[in-house]
Amino acid sequence: MSSSKVTIKEVAKMAGVSIATVSRYINKSLHLREENRRKIEKAIKELDYRPLVYARRLAGGRLNTFGLIIPGYQGIFYSFYALKIIREVAAALDEKEIDMHLNIYRDRDIFNSSLVDGVIMADLIDNKDQLLRLKKEGTPLVVINRKLSDEDINFVAVDNHKGAYEATEFLIDHGHKNIVHLAGDTEVQCACQRIDGFKAALKKNGIKERPNSVCLTNFSRARAREELDKLFSSKEFPTAIFCCSDEVASEVLNFADENSIEIPEQLSVIGFDDNPNISFQNMMLTTVRQPLTRMAKEAVKILKQNIDKELPSQKVILEPKLVIRDTVGFQK
Amino acid sequence: MSSSKVTIKEVAKMAGVSIATVSRYINKSLHLREENRRKIEKAIKELDYRPLVYARRLAGGRLNTFGLIIPGYQGIFYSFYALKIIREVAAALDEKEIDMHLNIYRDRDIFNSSLVDGVIMADLIDNKDQLLRLKKEGTPLVVINRKLSDEDINFVAVDNHKGAYEATEFLIDHGHKNIVHLAGDTEVQCACQRIDGFKAALKKNGIKERPNSVCLTNFSRARAREELDKLFSSKEFPTAIFCCSDEVASEVLNFADENSIEIPEQLSVIGFDDNPNISFQNMMLTTVRQPLTRMAKEAVKILKQNIDKELPSQKVILEPKLVIRDTVGFQK
DNA sequence: ATGAAAGCGCTAACAG
DNA sequence: CTGTTAGCGCTTTCAT
Numbered sequence: 184m185s186s187s188k189v190t191i192k193e194v195a196k197m198a199g200v201s202i203a204t205v206s207r208y209i210n211k212s213l214h215l216r217e218e219n220r221r222k223i224e225k226a227i228k229e230l231d232y233r234p235l236v237y238a239r240r241l242a243g244g245r246l247n248t249f250g251l252i253i254p255g256y257q258g259i260f261y262s263f264y265a266l267k268i269i270r271e272v273a274a275a276l277d278e279k280e281i282d283m284h285l286n287i288y289r290d291r292d293i294f295n296s297s298l299v300d301g302v303i304m305a306d307l308i309d310n311k312d313q314l315l316r317l318k319k320e321g322t323p324l325v326v327i328n329r330k331l332s333d334e335d336i337n338f339v340a341v342d343n344h345k346g347a348y349e350a351t352e353f354l355i356d357h358g359h360k361n362i363v364h365l366a367g368d369t370e371v372q373c374a375c376q377r378i379d380g381f382k383a384a385l386k387k388n389g390i391k392e393r394p395n396s397v398c399l400t401n402f403s404r405a406r407a408r409e410e411l412d413k414l415f416s417s418k419e420f421p422t423a424i425f426c427c428s429d430e431v432a433s434e435v436l437n438f439a440d441e442n443s444i445e446i447p448e449q450l451s452v453i454g455f456d457d458n459p460n461i462s463f464q465n466m467m468l469t470t471v472r473q474p475l476t477r478m479a480k481e482a483v484k485i486l487k488q489n490i491d492k493e494l495p496s497q498k499v500i501l502e503p504k505l506v507i508r509d510t511v512g513f514q515k
Numbered sequence: 516m517s518s519s520k521v522t523i524k525e526v527a528k529m530a531g532v533s534i535a536t537v538s539r540y541i542n543k544s545l546h547l548r549e550e551n552r553r554k555i556e557k558a559i560k561e562l563d564y565r566p567l568v569y570a571r572r573l574a575g576g577r578l579n580t581f582g583l584i585i586p587g588y589q590g591i592f593y594s595f596y597a598l599k600i601i602r603e604v605a606a607a608l609d610e611k612e613i614d615m616h617l618n619i620y621r622d623r624d625i626f627n628s629s630l631v632d633g634v635i636m637a638d639l640i641d642n643k644d645q646l647l648r649l650k651k652e653g654t655p656l657v658v659i660n661r662k663l664s665d666e667d668i669n670f671v672a673v674d675n676h677k678g679a680y681e682a683t684e685f686l687i688d689h690g691h692k693n694i695v696h697l698a699g700d701t702e703v704q705c706a707c708q709r710i711d712g713f714k715a716a717l718k719k720n721g722i723k724e725r726p727n728s729v730c731l732t733n734f735s736r737a738r739a740r741e742e743l744d745k746l747f748s749s750k751e752f753p754t755a756i757f758c759c760s761d762e763v764a765s766e767v768l769n770f771a772d773e774n775s776i777e778i779p780e781q782l783s784v785i786g787f788d789d790n791p792n793i794s795f796q797n798m799m800l801t802t803v804r805q806p807l808t809r810m811a812k813e814a815v816k817i818l819k820q821n822i823d824k825e826l827p828s829q830k831v832i833l834e835p836k837l838v839i840r841d842t843v844g845f846q847k
Numbered sequence: 848a849t850g851a852a853a854g855c856g857c858t859a860a861c862a863g
Numbered sequence: 864c865t866g867t868t869a870g871c872g873c874t875t876t877c878a879t
Contacts, residue, residue: 237569
């Protein structure tokens, strides 16, 4: 590591001023003689000087870096949601010229907040303690995709209840009465909210809930398949299935294909996510789109405000949108 | 920012030792009395102390953070390669408990290397100057997916020439003589290498090159489509197409579908990448798989060695693999 | 408007 | 094996 790093000292020397003046220049102080400004500018350019971010930080400055913590659940690296969040947050930060420190939570809470000015947490799975710790430390943070009851934690979430409600009502409006919801893991908040939305829509429209109206799948294709096997080995088949994710919906489509069930004639299907890798694969999937891009943008905005000034905590809930395509049909 | 940060001083005080001893503990020094070790351990736990990474770094320590720089070409956030690299590097770093600082290069070279101990650069597009600068600064680095002639720059690349050669020869072995290569942007090194491999295979097998054996597409579906339109409006159609990416291959498949060209009976197709989002979409695509996972692992390993000791520069070239599926047929 | 100087929290000699 | 101390490069009073 033959670090040929230029320091503020050398810049000061070359410009013929003190390091304090250079520091002021860097920090965009308004009180600088034009002549000095020019000299410093020249020296910086000539030496290709870049302040050591960590030294600035130690002296009280900013790192200009936000952390993004992704909960490390199984299959995280293949999750549509995680990847999408990463790239959308990256894009949003990029616009503001803020660096991104990406952390995947694994087992132990190892994340050192001194690497960042603030943290965006993409949902919470096993890492609720981590949230509390970061908060206690005074790290500015905002949680994505999760509603929190805690008074003073920023979050920006999606109205999952509404998304599920509208999807279900859309099926009901098409004449469906025997509707099943292939739900996600109830450990995950959004899964619960979607279940609630589903049930609310049934109730509102006077449709009685059956014993297995809601089948739990933990979001995986394998579990979805198990439930489908059970569901279609009984005598009374559902005519419509509302899924907790597009991935699960895709498994329904596969299942239908293998068992010669016509879609949407014999079975209607709605997904959740609007995952482009799936929505257009076999059929044009009717699904609920989450505004992940906006969610990322909002999160970055809120965090930045939070760091810049002391703002009251902000709670934002965004609307999902039902995207109508080809997998829902009428039921007489 | 009411930072209630615990410092080494408080730990020292609580444990009844000097800060130097605590520092030694943190840095896993072997020369510590068991009793002190215990006391420090206890104090650290009790205070939930975490060293300020940037303070350590300023004093000569490590940040334990690697940077990953992705060149910011158009559509980067939707590129299979980029996303795959991000997650594979993240996984490889995770194993070694190293943090990841993700940077997407845009226009200006704004990346501050003081945020990291070393840098992995995922290919180089517009940012060759950045490489030079980082090198000049003495930042340890390794370049992924690109062979470099420069004596002392670490890289780990894929043998694109070989991949293209084998794919082409596979087509030739199936009796094809009129083979077209839908190539990538010649600004991109791998595109050139694939073109060379393609040509070499033709030559080796005594097949004459035609004026439009190689069609340039810049990796986009749109450009691929243009070339296909041209290609199939002439009198003599190719019987096989070797593509620079699966995405381009997918466009060929679409084109064939729309124009009732049977695959593989009338047209054989080979892709490059083995992108699972595409390989199984319409047909099981025969393609060349790049060992991106191994590439990421190697890169992390090399960079770590480079930072830990002063090692001679390492140059690694990995082998791609032809994955034979359903899109190549025999030509009489 | 500018300079001198005191730290920020930590590591790494150095001395014992 | 442990404590003392001198910085690391920068920001920020406090003078001037």
